[in-house]
Amino acid sequence: MSRELSLAEIFQLGYYWETKILLTAAKLDLFSALDGKPKTAREVAERIGAHEPTLSLLLNALVAMKLLAKEGEQYGNSSVADKHLVRRSPHYIGHLLLLHDAEWNNWGKLEETIRTGNRSVDRHVFETDPELGGNVLAVLDRIGRQSGPELAKRLQLMGPLRMLDLGGGAGTNAIAFCQVCPELTATVFDLPATLRVTEKTVKEAGLDSRIALRSGNFNRDSLGGPYDLVLMSDILHYQTDESNEVLVGKVFAHLAPGGRLVIKDRFLDEAGTGPAWTTAFAVHILVNTQEGGCYRTGDAIRWMAKAGFASIVELEKTAVVQGVKNRDA
Numbered sequence: 001m002s003r004e005l006s007l008a009e010i011f012q013l014g015y016y017w018e019t020k021i022l023l024t025a026a027k028l029d030l031f032s033a034l035d036g037k038p039k040t041a042r043e044v045a046e047r048i049g050a051h052e053p054t055l056s057l058l059l060n061a062l063v064a065m066k067l068l069a070k071e072g073e074q075y076g077n078s079s080v081a082d083k084h085l086v087r088r089s090p091h092y093i094g095h096l097l098l099l100h101d102a103e104w105n106n107w108g109k110l111e112e113t114i115r116t117g118n119r120s121v122d123r124h125v126f127e128t129d130p131e132l133g134g135n136v137l138a139v140l141d142r143i144g145r146q147s148g149p150e151l152a153k154r155l156q157l158m159g160p161l162r163m164l165d166l167g168g169g170a171g172t173n174a175i176a177f178c179q180v181c182p183e184l185t186a187t188v189f190d191l192p193a194t195l196r197v198t199e200k201t202v203k204e205a206g207l208d209s210r211i212a213l214r215s216g217n218f219n220r221d222s223l224g225g226p227y228d229l230v231l232m233s234d235i236l237h238y239q240t241d242e243s244n245e246v247l248v249g250k251v252f253a254h255l256a257p258g259g260r261l262v263i264k265d266r267f268l269d270e271a272g273t274g275p276a277w278t279t280a281f282a283v284h285i286l287v288n289t290q291e292g293g294c295y296r297t298g299d300a301i302r303w304m305a306k307a308g309f310a311s312i313v314e315l316e317k318t319a320v321v322q323g324v325k326n327r328d329a
């Protein structure tokens with residue numbers, strides 16, 4: 001049994017003022033306005049189109065939060081803000097904060113959703129604002145580079161495999177798999193708006209001769225193939241159980257005999273109370289998607305068994321499940 005929370009920790013859990021101050025500063029692109037030399041509140045207000053006395057309150061709070069520094073009447077970015085919150089920086093992660101801000105009003109409807117069971121959104125922000133979605137994927141690609149190579153090594157891939165990275169986003173995994181396995185070639189299948197980002201990341205990685213892009217909706221369009229390996233990484237939590245079952249069956253048909261499907265996702269444990277981050281993510285999916293959900297590895301095993309996969313194993317607890325298509329299937 002873990003230790004009891006203290007009262008101070010309960011207060012901390014319920015406290016979101018600083019969160020919204022940071023998200024609003026990112027929305028106002030305030031850190032980019034402070035790029036270069038320090039400025040007074042009046043100068044910043046003129047740049048971003050804001051009411052100076054009100055803006056000063058926000059700027060002072062950001063100083064106390066150590067994102068800005070103040071000397072006399074002038075405000076400047078801290079070095080971490082300069083590196084990660086100024087748009088021109090190659091390390092800019094503000095798109096992720098803009099996504100959280102775009103989802104803010106959905107969270108405000110959580111009580112209603114819990115009372116009625118009805119979802120408050122009819123489309124995910126990736127569909128309503130594909131440009132923001134693409135930019136977020138580019139940020140996730142940059143900060144998530146280490147997990148792809150680890151997965152590729154764990155799968156012990158060898159030889160000239162044909163891989164499909166389904167809903168592959170910025171191509172993070174396809175790129176990592178190509179880098180770990182010199183003979184592997186990959187296809188990244190995704191929506192056309194996303195593939196604009198993928199094209200850039202694949203080119204930057206120097207892998208355009210080994211990674212093809214295939215545009216479409218994986219629920220409606222042919223996936224091409226046949227493939228020796230299909231990866232579904234972080235795509236199934238946006239969909240219903242029924243759609244996932246159908247999609248896994250579709251993938252089975254696009255695999256060569258002996259090929260394998262690897263599903264990597266944020267699965268809940270059997271009790272539904274862990275991993276801790278995933279329990280909160282399940283609520284996030286509830287308020288921000290029309291029909292998504294966090295599943296258990298048992299669900300993925302059931303989808304695979306129904307499709308006809310054999311040798312189905314949970315390779316990493318609450319994270320990775322693999323099924324193999326029999327050679328005579």
Ligand SMILES: C[S@@+](CC[C@H](N)C(=O)[O-])C[C@H]1O[C@@H](n2cnc3c(N)ncnc32)[C@H](O)[C@@H]1O
Pocket residue numbers: 126137166167168169170171172173189190191194216217218219232233234235238
């Ligand atoms: C959370 S991202 C995961 C990206 C990547 N697989 C990864 O693990 O980094 C979900 C991806 O699924 C794509 N996607 C969602 N619905 C899709 C659909 N119906 N057809 C094709 N791609 C889709 C999105 O465009 C996005 O790139």
